[in-house]
Structure formats: C-alpha cells, structure tokens
Amino acid sequence: xxxxxxxxxxxxxxxxxxxxxxxxxxxxxxxxxxxxxxxxxxxxxxxxxxxxxxxxxxxxxxxxxxxxxxxxxxxxxxxxxxxxxxxxxxxxxxxxxxxxxxxxxxxxxxxxxxxxxxxxxxxxxxxxxxxxxxxxxxxxxxxxxxxxxxxxxxxxxxxxxxxxxxxxxxxxxxxxxxxxxxxxxxxxxxxxxxxxxxxxxxxxxxxxxxxxxxxxxxxxxxxxxxxxxxxxxxxxxxxxxxxxxxxxxxxxxxxxxxxxxxxxxxxxxxxxxxxxxxxxxxxxxxxxxxxxxxxxxxxxxxxxxxxxxxxxxxxxxxxxxxxxxxxxxxxxxxxxxxxxxxxxxxxxxxxxxxxxxxxxxxxxxxxxxxxxxxxxxxxxxxxxxxxxxxxxxxxxxxxxxxxxxxxxxxxxxxxxxxxxxxxxxxxxxxxxxxxxxxxxxxxxxxxxxxxxxxxxxxxxxxxxxxxxxxxxxxxxxxxxxxxxxxxxxxxxxxxxxxxxxxxxxxxxxxxxxxxxxxxxxxxxxxxxxxxxxxxxxxxxxxxxxxxxxxxxxxxxxxxxxxxxxxxxxxxxxxxxxxxxxxxxxxxxxxxxxxxxxxxxxxxxxxxxxxxxxxxxxxxxxxxxxxxxxxxxxxxxxxxxxxxxxxxxxxxxxxxxxxxxxxxxxxxxxxxxxxxxxxxxxxxxxxxxxxxxxxxxxx
Numbered sequence: 001x002x003x004x005x006x007x008x009x010x011x012x013x014x015x016x017x018x019x020x021x022x023x024x025x026x027x028x029x030x031x032x033x034x035x036x037x038x039x040x041x042x043x044x045x046x047x048x049x050x051x052x053x054x055x056x057x058x059x060x061x062x063x064x065x066x067x068x069x070x071x072x073x074x075x076x077x078x079x080x081x082x083x084x085x086x087x088x089x090x091x092x093x094x095x096x097x098x099x100x101x102x103x104x105x106x107x108x109x110x111x112x113x114x115x116x117x118x119x120x121x122x123x124x125x126x127x128x129x130x131x132x133x134x135x136x137x138x139x140x141x142x143x144x145x146x147x148x149x150x151x152x153x154x155x156x157x158x159x160x161x162x163x164x165x166x167x168x169x170x171x172x173x174x175x176x177x178x179x180x181x182x183x184x185x186x187x188x189x190x191x192x193x194x195x196x197x198x199x200x201x202x203x204x205x206x207x208x209x210x211x212x213x214x215x216x217x218x219x220x221x222x223x224x225x226x227x228x229x230x231x232x233x234x235x236x237x238x239x240x241x242x243x244x245x246x247x248x249x250x251x252x253x254x255x256x257x258x259x260x261x262x263x264x265x266x267x268x269x270x271x272x273x274x275x276x277x278x279x280x281x282x283x284x285x286x287x288x289x290x291x292x293x294x295x296x297x298x299x300x301x302x303x304x305x306x307x308x309x310x311x312x313x314x315x316x317x318x319x320x321x322x323x324x325x326x327x328x329x330x331x332x333x334x335x336x337x338x339x340x341x342x343x344x345x346x347x348x349x350x351x352x353x354x355x356x357x358x359x360x361x362x363x364x365x366x367x368x369x370x371x372x373x374x375x376x377x378x379x380x381x382x383x384x385x386x387x388x389x390x391x392x393x394x395x396x397x398x399x400x401x402x403x404x405x406x407x408x409x410x411x412x413x414x415x416x417x418x419x420x421x422x423x424x425x426x427x428x429x430x431x432x433x434x435x436x437x438x439x440x441x442x443x444x445x446x447x448x449x450x451x452x453x454x455x456x457x458x459x460x461x462x463x464x465x466x467x468x469x470x471x472x473x474x475x476x477x478x479x480x481x482x483x484x485x486x487x488x489x490x491x492x493x494x495x496x497x498x499x500x501x502x503x504x505x506x507x508x509x510x511x512x513x514x515x516x517x518x519x520x521x522x523x524x525x526x527x528x529x530x531x532x533x534x535x536x537x538x539x540x541x542x543x544x545x546x547x548x549x550x551x552x553x554x555x556x557x558x559x560x561x562x563x564x565x566x567x568x569x570x571x572x573x574x575x576x577x578x579x580x581x582x583x584x585x586x587x588x589x590x591x592x593x594x595x596x597x598x599x600x601x602x603x604x605x606x607x608x609x610x611x612x613x614x615x616x617x618x619x620x621x622x623x624x625x626x627x628x629x630x631x632x633x634x635x636x637x638x639x640x641x642x643x644x645x646x647x648x649x650x651x652x653x654x655x656x657x658x659x660x661x662x663x664x665x666x667x668x669x670x671x672x673x674x675x676x677x678x679x680x681x682x683x684x685x686x687x688x689x690x691x692x693x694x695x696x697x698x
Contacts, residue, residue, distance in 0.1 A: 013352045016369060018359035019391045025302045025356045026056040028391045032354060033283070034064060036298065041066050043297035045284040047346070049308040051075050051272075057285055057302065067282030071290045076271040079231040081222065084111045085212075085268070089261045092196050094502075099152035100193065101502060102137055108192055109133060113228070117219040125172045129184075132167045133158060151459075151502050155193060159185035191215055200254045205264060206242035209235055230273040238268065292342040295349035304357040304366040310339040343368050359390065404697060405676040406437050413672045415441070420543070420555040423609040426667050430601055430608075437677040438693045459502050460516070461577045464633060465561065467497050467520065468575055469538045472527070472562060476535040482528055490524060522636035533566025544619035546661070548669045558616040569626035572613050576630050576639075601663055608667075611660030 019025040029046055036044070046061070048054050054074060061068050076082050091104035108114065109130045117126050135141060136158075141148040145163035158164060165181060191212075199205050213232050222228045284296070288309060301309070347353045355372070357365040376386040419440075429436040438444045471490055480486055494517060498504065503512045541559045548554060564571040614628045629638040679697070691697070 014347070014372060015352075015354050016373070016386060016388045017354065017356045017391055018365075018388055019356055020359050022053045022056045022303070022358075024391055025053065025358065026060040028356060029057070029300045029302060029354065030060040030064060032300070033061075033298075038066065040298060041068075041283045042281065045286055045291060045294070045296040045299055047286055047288055047291050047299065047301040049288045049301070049303050049311065051287075053303045054285075061283060061285060064283070068285060069282050070285040071287065074227060074230075074273045076231050076234050076273050077269060079227050079273070080112050080225070081216065081228045081231040081235070082268060082271075084108065084113055085209075085235070086265060087111060088192060088196055089265060091193065093258055093261055095197075096152060096504075099154050102151055102153055103502075105153065105193075106134055106137065113216065113220045113222060114192070116221050125168075128171045129164075129168050132164055132171070135167075136161060136164050151462075155189045159189070197257075199257055199260060202242045202245065202253075202255070202260060205260055206239040209239040209242075213239075227273060234271055234273060235268075238271075288339070288342070291346055294346070296346075297350060298352045298354075299347055299350040300354045300356065301343075301346075302356045304355055304369055305363045306366050307363055309343070309366045309368060310336050340368065404434075405678040406434070406441075407676055408672070408674060412441060416672050417552055417554065420557045421668065422557050422559075423607070423612045426612070426664060427607050427609070429667060429671055430605070432679070432691075433677045434679055434697050435691065435693060436671070438696070441677075444693070463497065463501050463503070463516065464520070464577050465539070465575060467494060468523075468562070470497070472535050472538070474535055474538050478531050478533055478566075481524070487524075494520065519633050519636065523631070523633055526636055531566065532564040532571065534564065535562060536565045536570070537563040542616045542620045544616040546615070546665055546668065548665045550669070552669075552672070554668045556612065556616050558613045560613055560617065563617070566626075568624070570617070570623050572610070572617060572625060572628040573638075574609065574613065574630050576632050576634075578634060601667070605660070605663060608660060608664055611657055612664060614657055615661050615664070 017025075017028055019028050033041070033044060041064075046057055048057055051074070054070075055078060058070060058074075077086075087104065087107040091100055091108055094101040094104045115127050115130045133147075136145040136147040137150060137153075139149055141163065145161055147153060147158065147161055147164070159182060165178065168181060169178060195208060195211075199208060213235055216222055216232065222232065284291075286294075288301075288311075303309070355366075355369055357369060373386040377383055379385075425436065425440055428439060471493055498513055498516070503509050537560065539559065539561060540563070541557060543558075544556050545553045546556055560572055561575045562573040564573065610628045610630065614625045617623070618625060627640070629640045631637075632639050688697075
C-alpha cells in the first residue's frame with residue numbers, strides 16, 4: 001500500500017510557469033539556475049519527463065559552464081550519425097532499376113557529417129560539391145544541367161554532369177582537378193550508396209556497419225561531437241549483436257535486402273545513448289523515474305503536459321486488457337497513483353520547486369499542477385492564490401519601417417524590361433516587392449527545401465499533370481469519354497503512371513493511391529457532365545507582348561494546361577491540386593487606372609493568372625475565349641475568374657478581362673518605376689514570419 005501522507009510536508013516555495021515550447025522551458029530553467037549560488041548547483045535537479053525536451057535542456061545547461069550529469073538516456077535517433085544511416089537505407093529502399101530517388105539521395109548528401117567530410121582533403125570542397133549537386137537538381141538549372149527537375153537519377157549521371165563538374169572545379173580552384181574530382185565521386189558514391197546495394201545477410205550488414213563507422217572516423221568531424229561518438233559506439237555494439245545472432249542462426253542465412261533494412265530500421269529506432277557523468281557531482285538532469293527516491297534542494301520539472309506527467313499506459317505488455325478487467329486490475333489508476341506518489345515525494349523534499357508546462361492549445365497542463373493550484377486556492381480561499389508566470393524566448397520582431405531597400409539600377413531595369421514575365425512573377429510582385437527582387441532579380445529560390453519531407457504537393461502536382469496530359473490528350477473528343485472502353489483505358493493509364501511515380505515506395509503509398517484515384521475519378525465524372533467539344537492543346541506555351549503607359553513593350557508567357565474548343569469558342573483550363581481563389585471582385589470597377597496601387601490590387605485580385613492566360617492566348621492566336629477557369633481537383637469543381645451571374649450588373653466577361661489587363665499593365669510599369677525595391681506597408685506581414693527571405697530583408 002502506498003502511503004501518500006508520509007511525504008506530505010509543506011513546500012517552502014512552489015512556482016508554476018507557462019512557456020511556449022521546449023526551447024523556452026529549457027531557457028527558463030537556465031535563467032533561474034544562473035541566479036543561484038554555484039554551491040546550489042549540486043543540489044539542483046532538472047527533471048525531463050520526455051526525451052523530446054532533453055536536447056534543449058542539455059544545450060541550455062551547457063551555457064551555464066558548470067558540471068552536470070545526464071542520467072536520462074539520449075535518443076540515438078536524433079544524432080547526425082543515426083540520421084545518416086537511416087537516410088542511406090531509405091535511399092536504397094526507394095531505388096528503382098538502378099536509379100536513386102533524388103530526394104532520398106540529397107538527404108544523404110546534405111547530412112552535416114557528409115557535407116564536412118574530407119573526401120578532398122579539405123572539407124570546404126565537400127560542401128561546394130554537395131551544394132552544386134543540390135543546385136543542379138533545382139528547376140532553376142533547366143537548360144544548364146541535365147539533372148534539373150529529375151525525380152530519379154543514376155550515380156554516374158551526377159559524376160558526368162558538365163554543370164556539376166565545372167562549377168565544383170571553378171569554386172574549388174587549384175585544390176581540385178577533373179581527374180581528382182572523378183576519383184572522389186567514385187569513392188564518395190561507393191561509400192554512401194554502392195556498398196549498401198547488395199546486402200543479403202545480417203552478417204554482411206554487420207560488416208558494412210563496422211567499415212562504415214571506421215570510414216566516418218577517418219574522413220569526418222565526428223570526434224568533435226561527443227553524442228555522435230557515443231552513437232558510433234552504439235552502432236558497433238549493434239554490429240556485434242548482429243554477427244552473434246547471424247552465427248547462432250546458421251551463418252550467412254540469405255534474406256531479401258529490403259527485409260534486412262526494414263528489420264534494421266526497427267532495431268535502431270528505440271536505441272538510447274547513455275551519457276557519461278557523475279551522479280554525485282554537478283547539476284543533475286534526470287528522467288522522471290531516475291529521480292524517484294532522490295532528494296534535492298531545487299527541483300525543476302519541465303514539459304508537464306498531461307500526457308507526459310503522468311505518463312500512463314492503458315495496457316500491459318504482459319497481460320491483455322481483457323484479462324486485467326476480468327481479474328479486476330485497474331492498471332491505469334494504479335500507474336497514476338505510483339507516479340503521483342513519486343511526484344509528491346520529490347517536491348516534498350525540496351525547498352524550491354519550479355513546475356513548467358507547455359503553453360499551447362494541443363494538450364492541457366498536468367493534473368498534478370491542477371491539484372496543486374486547487375489545493376492552494378482552497379486553503380487560501382482565494383482564486384488568485386497560485387499565480388502562473390509566463391515565459392517565452394524572445395522571438396524576432398520585424399520593424400517594418402527599417403526594412404532594407406535595394407536600388408533599381410539601370411541594368412536591373414533593362415533586365416526587367418527584356419525579361420519574359422510569367423503570371424507567377426506578377427503575382428509575387430503584387431504580394432511583395434522584396435520577394436520579387438530576391439527571386440527574379442537575384443535568382444534566389446524562395447521555396448522552402450523539401451529535402452527532409454515526404455513527397456508532397458509538388459510531386460502530387462507533377463503526377464496529376466502528367467496523368468491528365470495523357471488521359472485528356474490533344475484530339476480527345478467529348479463523345480468518347482462516356483464509353484466503358486475509355487474508363488478501362490483511364491484506369492490502366494493511372495496504374496501504369498503510379499507504378500513509375502515517386503509514391504510507389506512510400507509507406508503510405510496505398511492511401512496516396514486511393515486518394516489520387518478518388519479525385520481523378522471525380523474529375524472524370526464531372527467532365528462527363530460537361531460537353532467540352534474537343535481537346536485542342538495540352539501543356540502548350542504561348543507568348544505575347546503588352547504595351548504599358550510609357551509605350552514600353554513587355555514580354556509575357558503562359559504555359560496552359562489544357563485548351564478545349566466547341567463551336568468555334570475556346571475554353572482555357574488550368575489544373576490545381578490545392579484549393580486556390582482566383583475570383584476577381586467587383587471593386588475593380590471602382591477606381592480609375594490612375595488610382596491603382598498595390599494595396600488596391602491586392603484587395604481586388606487574388607491572382608492575375610487566368611486573365612493573363614486569356615490575354616496571351618488571344619493575342620497569339622486571335623481565337624475567341626468563351627470560358628476560362630481553374631479546375632480544383634481537391635473539390636472536383638471549376639473556379640472561374642469572374643462570376644457572371646453574380647456580377648453581371650458590374651460588367652461582362654470582356655469588361656472584367658479589360659480591367660484585369662489594365663492592372664497587369666500597371667504592375668509591369670510599377671516593376672520598372674521608382675528608384676528602389678522596398679517593403680510596402682500594405683503587404684501581408686503575417687507572411688513575413690514564414691518567408692524564406694525574412695533574415696536578409698530587415
């Protein structure tokens with residue numbers, strides 16, 4: 001029987017704090033500890049109930065410059081070495097016909113250990129090589145590198161790419177020759193990819209791991225990071241266990257390579273690193289269970305959400321839930337009582353207690369904190385008896401009147417007047433002048449890298465466009481799509497393209513396939529209800545010129561997903577895999593052209609894509625456009641850039657188009673007007689917090 005009253009003496013001082021995230025909670029603990037006398041450090045404990053917060057705790061405590069001991073196991077999976085091993089294995093799993101999935105390959109190459117390896121005797125050359133390989137795959141290198149836009153690639157295609165070789169040698173200078181670069185590529189790819197291709201036994205995997213760890217120590221900076229050194233030792237221990245298990249199971253028993261890697265991934269996923277230190281010296285960082293039956297003067301307990309403390313499992317790994325119910329064993333309540341006892345004992349022995357919980361909307365604070373607050377309020381008969389202090393690491397504040405300005409030099413203006421502009425460039429300029437400057441003048445990529453993410457919106461968009469280009473190809477007549485033969489062809493084409501897509505090796509490929517299948521079948525159903533006549537063009541580029549106020553002619557381009565024709569009238573369609581608004585609001589008729597400004601345009605137009613498509617198509621072909629819309633595949637519905645019935649009193653389609661072209665002309669004029677690209681107060685400052693250029697903008 002647990003005696004909950006034996007440790008119930010009153011605590012001298014309990015402080016309750018709310019902090020927004022792990023970093024804030026750890027920084028709060030560091031700030032309070034820094035105010036204490038150094039003699040108190042050895043009588044202080046920081047309790048981390050979950051391993052997620054441990055990394056930030058170690059980082060903040062290290063800044064104190066004192067001795068500290070960590071008895072909570074650090075998750076090995078968070079070290080750069082374990083991440084590298086997992087990424088190498090995932091690259092092998094996603095390989096198809098000798099080609100590597102580019103995202104998985106780049107995850108390996110951009111790992112901090114690989115980017116700083118001394119393949120070239122100098123780690124700076126390795127960083128140059130990795131960045132240039134990554135750049136070669138970006139859309140910005142289209143026409144320059146054969147790797148641009150590729151989803152799968154052979155290793156020799158990288159080492160033979162002219163852009164990659166020339167750029168690396170140019171930046172590395174005298175340090176590197178063409179022959180040396182080829183030799184280094186050979187060694188690098190063998191080390192990271194080729195040696196992992198044909199592992200067919202656990203003994204072979206164990207040998208590969210041992211060799212890999214030796215090479216990592218030989219070439220990398222792993223020795224400068226104690227956690228990675230400990231991770232390497234953990235890998236060696238796993239290798240020894242694999243050898244022993246392999247020997248006990250009749251030597252080199254052969255298995256499928258992918259099965260070996262999947263088992264190995266499961267094996268390393270739960271590994272923890274025991275951090276060295278003395279439990280008798282310095283500040284202590286412990287897990288909740290490691291702190292039981294110990295006494296400290298100062299107790300910090302972080303991460304006190306109700307799922308972390310108490311952490312109660314509803315089931316037992318040994319006794320099925322049904323049997324526990326039959327025997328009358330209430331496992332969750334028993335676990336709760338045990339954890340409550342250890343919590344109350346820990347704080348009862350302390351003079352100063354600091355309870356910190358994450359202040360977010362995802363989960364409530366711990367019930368242990370709620371009980372303390374309630375008891376205090378009850379004893380004092382005062383609702384404010386247990387005040388809560390809030391703490392947040394200061395976030396970067398943007399001072400909008402101190403944004404940098406960038407001069408529109410004569411060369412820049414000349415470049416912009418000669419450049420061929422797409423709708424995305426115009427839309428970006430209307431959103432933010434500086435974002436337009438960084439992307440279209442400086443050539444910087446404004447998309448967040450997806451190296452660390454699963455295949456996302458871009459891959460889905462590519463798949464859908466590739467599929468619909470084949471299914472609804474030029475020459476397809478409406479009369480054909482209602483037949484059973486077309487449906488069979490439609491389904492077979494989907495299966496064929498999906499098998500070649502990047503999704504086929506994903507763990508959730510079944511669900512991705514079903515979602516895509518459902519949306520495309522909805523699209524087919526909707527198209528069967530709409531007599532579109534005949535498909536004239538698919539994914540065709542059109543070009544035109546537009547004259548602006550000072551008689552300057554700007555070049556425009558529009559790559560249109562699909563154009564239909566019926567009875568001499570044409571329909572322009574653009575496929576979208578995410579919901580987008582393109583509606584032009586009636587207020588575009590309120591002001592004259594001389595009153596245009598960016599704030600007004602932002603409030604009247606979500607995007608100039610469709611009006612610009614209609615204008616460019618009409619200018620090049622002279623054909624009449626009867627309808628123009630985005631097809632939202634998520635909602636299986638068309639989105640028109642003007643709503644005829646709703647706004648008929650304000651103007652016809654032609655009047656809407658004419659007004660939009662005036663806006664387009666004004667925007668192009670404004671791009672080249674003035675002396676500087678600068679921040680405009682009308683811009684959406686909420687977007688600034690997630691903009692990739694926010695750090696160089698202010």
